Amino acid sequence: MNVQWWCSARGIPWRWHWQAYPGVWLAVIALAVAYVRWTRPIDPDVSAGSVSTARRIGGWVAVVLVWMTLDWPGGPLGTGYLASVHAAQFLVLAMLAPPLLLRGIDPGRARALLERNGVAAKIVRVATRPLLVMIIFTIVMLATHTPGVVDTLMRTQLGAFVLDSAWFLSGLAFWWPVVIDVPVREHFGPPMRMLYLFAGTQAHLYLAMWLLLADLPVYGIYELAPRVTGLSALEDQQVAGGLLLTIGGTYVLAVISVVFFRWFAEPQPER
Amino acid sequence: MLPHAIPRPNFTLTDTHGQPFDFRAKTDSTVTLLFFGYLNCPDVCPVHLTNIASVLHGMPYDVTRRVRVVFVTTDPERDTPEKLQKWLTDFDPTFIGLRGTPEQVKAIEQSVGVAPAVAGPRDSSGNYEVGHAAQVIAFTPDDSAHVVYPFGTRQADWVHDLPLLAQVK
Numbered sequence: 001m002n003v004q005w006w007c008s009a010r011g012i013p014w015r016w017h018w019q020a021y022p023g024v025w026l027a028v029i030a031l032a033v034a035y036v037r038w039t040r041p042i043d044p045d046v047s048a049g050s051v052s053t054a055r056r057i058g059g060w061v062a063v064v065l066v067w068m069t070l071d072w073p074g075g076p077l078g079t080g081y082l083a084s085v086h087a088a089q090f091l092v093l094a095m096l097a098p099p100l101l102l103r104g105i106d107p108g109r110a111r112a113l114l115e116r117n118g119v120a121a122k123i124v125r126v127a128t129r130p131l132l133v134m135i136i137f138t139i140v141m142l143a144t145h146t147p148g149v150v151d152t153l154m155r156t157q158l159g160a161f162v163l164d165s166a167w168f169l170s171g172l173a174f175w176w177p178v179v180i181d182v183p184v185r186e187h188f189g190p191p192m193r194m195l196y197l198f199a200g201t202q203a204h205l206y207l208a209m210w211l212l213l214a215d216l217p218v219y220g221i222y223e224l225a226p227r228v229t230g231l232s233a234l235e236d237q238q239v240a241g242g243l244l245l246t247i248g249g250t251y252v253l254a255v256i257s258v259v260f261f262r263w264f265a266e267p268q269p270e271r
Numbered sequence: 272m273l274p275h276a277i278p279r280p281n282f283t284l285t286d287t288h289g290q291p292f293d294f295r296a297k298t299d300s301t302v303t304l305l306f307f308g309y310l311n312c313p314d315v316c317p318v319h320l321t322n323i324a325s326v327l328h329g330m331p332y333d334v335t336r337r338v339r340v341v342f343v344t345t346d347p348e349r350d351t352p353e354k355l356q357k358w359l360t361d362f363d364p365t366f367i368g369l370r371g372t373p374e375q376v377k378a379i380e381q382s383v384g385v386a387p388a389v390a391g392p393r394d395s396s397g398n399y400e401v402g403h404a405a406q407v408i409a410f411t412p413d414d415s416a417h418v419v420y421p422f423g424t425r426q427a428d429w430v431h432d433l434p435l436l437a438q439v440k
Contacts, residue, residue, distance in 0.1 A: 232321060232325055233322075234325060
């Protein structure tokens with residue numbers, strides 16, 4: 001059996017034969033371990049805090065989603081055959097899994113962990129500055145959808161790993177200030193969060209429209225891949241753009257709405 | 272680009288309707304994209320033909336009326352006229368499928384400077400792959416090929432080149 005450690009574009013006809021990707025398993029195990037570490041109580045005798053069971057389960061759903069996204073068959077299909085699956089991978093790794101994971105973390109625990117570890121605290125403080133993260137997230141999103149970058153990175157396992165990691169890590173950083181109020185940023189209230197989410201996902205909408213309206217396939221990887229479905233490369237690309245626009249756009253709008261209505265429902269300070 | 276132009280070959284094979292097809296006479300003064308392959312090809316043939324068909328479907332009639340796509344099967348044993356016709360029609364009904372004996376096809380391949388196709392070993396089910404040239408040879412209205420398109424040619428390349436090829440005198 002030909003074992004690859006991470007999915008990459010191979011240019012061979014697609015077959016529904018299971019394939020092992022040990023690197024993906026290791027990455028998912030590492031993610032699960034990190035999630036357990038960040039969600040277990042600091043003091044075993046003390047309650048875990050304010051995180052609900054639903055939020056904890058949401059975090060585990062995110063771990064499973066990441067695994068399904070990266071492992072066979074989704075991983076290799078998205079890496080080397082279908083732009084539409086690649087778009088779904090982006091939605092999971094950058095948009096859906098990060099906030100689900102972060103919601104499973106008790107802010108009090110995050111604060112305590114960061115107080116114990118000065119280096120981690122510094123990294124988190126800098127890496128989650130909203131303006132900086134928004135710019136980085138936008139750059140990562142645009143750069144990792146550039147045809148030259150995609151066609152180059154996806155041909156190697158290391159390149160595909162870098163691309164998947166860039167989506168996930170930039171997604172974690174982007175969603176952190178919205179989901180976890182650590183460190184506390186007084187100026188970053190609900191109105192700023194809504195603006196942040198809107199502005200930070202504009203590139204996403206631009207990419208969606210670009211894929212949807214292009215006259216020709218933009219990625220050589222998918223255009224020259226043996227077809228898996230009855231869709232042409234251009235139709236598959238249009239599905240990818242449609243997914244980003246409809247599911248991605250609706251999702252961001254829903255999150256902004258939640259932030260708004262929670263803010264609206266908050267008791268206003270007395271004058 | 273080819274260092275030396277290849278003259279449009281003079282051969283006659285059988286089309287999918289069982290009629291003789293005089294390549295030189297029937298494609299004279301057109302842009303003719305000549306390609307050797309087979310129906311069971313898992314990658315190169317369908318990708319090339321899909322890309323060419325997609326581009327032609329979006330081109331003005333003034334260009335497409337001057338373009339012929341001729342597919343010569345390198346696996347006449349399995350590629351019956353009916354199967355070949357149906358397969359090509361799924362890409363584009365105007366694509367022309369030709370069959371000949373292995374010796375005839377080999378002679379044509381050699382005349383246009385591509386490696387002759389070679390059938391691989393049969394598996395337990397009797398299936399086999401055929402190694403064949405992956406490039407599309409583009410003959411222009413001056414009855415010569417000045418350029419070939421290897422596997423990896425993008426639709427954008429065809430969109431750019433086909434109108435130019437049609438203008439060659």
